[in-house]
Amino acid sequence: MAKEIRAIVIAGNGTNCEREVAHACRLAGAEVVDIVHIAELLAGRVRLDDFHFLNLAGGFLDGDDLGSAKAGANRLLHARVADSEEHLADQLQRFVADGKLVMGVCNGFQLMVKMGLLPALDGNYQQQTATLTFNDGGRFEDRWTYLAVDPDSPCVYTRGLQGIYLPVRHGEGKFVPGDDALLERIESAHLVPLRYATADYQPTMTFPENPNGSVAAIAGVCDPSGRLFGLMPHPEAYVHRTHHPRWTREPELPEEGMGLWLYRNAVEFLRSEVV
Incomplete structure (x- = not known):
């Protein structure tokens, strides 16, 4: 009998999308989905080792003080688990090394980038490079966007996806690589699975289709393994x-929303490759 897929969604310090993420994981087929406050991890009452799929939800971590998710990144990188010599970052590094997702x-994407989990081109998951x-518009954007998919990405x-349609709601969403050389490496390795696009799924830098002016229209990034992904x-x-x-105006829409495809791909990968 196959082992159950266990997903964890981290909450606390300003996240506000954890329940929606947990619901998506359940719909995608994960048998166990736990919403866990960050304090539970730091207290040692919950361990990442017991899960297969780590979800970092959106919100406003620490009020976005120091810039989006930077304070949260410092917490995860440097906080020690209570009554232990282990840092939470040690559990996270082990989680990644074990081939999990x-x-x-x-805000979770911002957190991953500022922790160094993405794009992690040289296998260093603790060094920020972007x-x-x-x-660019200098304001919070809340709108729906078309996203072109790179079929050659390891993500x-x-x-199996060609294009998807999803909402954005952020004030700090412009992806900027550390330098042109890094951007070239990201591009050549196909680590940009998603780009802001026109309605016919052609990548664009034009507002409002590209809501933030993200370099090279980048809406999401993965690591070289394709297992770590932020958008x-x-x-x-x-x-x-x-x-x-x-x-209400498009009765031909299928019951299942496009966003669920990403979670289902994750669960199917875990069931076939990890668990």
Whole structure:
């Protein structure tokens, strides 16, 4: 009998999308989905080792003081687990080394980038090499976006997809690599699974299709293994047809929302490759 897929969604310190993410994991087929406050991990009452799929949900970590998710990144990198010599970062590094999956959405993507989990080109998952900064428009954007998919990306989550339509809601979503050389390496390794696009799924730098001016229209990034993935749009916000902004005017919409595809790909990968 196959072991159950266990997903964990970290909450606390400003996240506000954990319930939606947990619901998406359940719909995708994960048998165990736990929403865990960060304090529970730091107290040692819950361990990442007991899960297969780590989800970093969106929100406003620490009020985005120091920039989006930077304070949260410092906490995860340097905080020690109570009554232990182990840091939470040690559990996270072990989680990655064991071939498990990590997905960060919006604030969770910002967190992954600022911790160094993405793009992690040289296998160093604790060195920040890129950032996410203020939208070019200088304001919070809340709108729906078309996203072109790179079919050659190693990304586990976007396998078999051609294009998706998801909402964004962020003030600091512009992806900026540390330098041009890093961008070239990311591009050549196909580590950009998703780009902001026009309605016919052609990548664009034009506002509002590209809501933040992200370099090279980058909406999401994965690591070379394809198992770690972060994106600014919210897949958990479109898992049913009634989440679509035009669901009352487009009766042909399928019951299942496009965002669920990413979570289902994750669960199917875990069931076939890890568990």
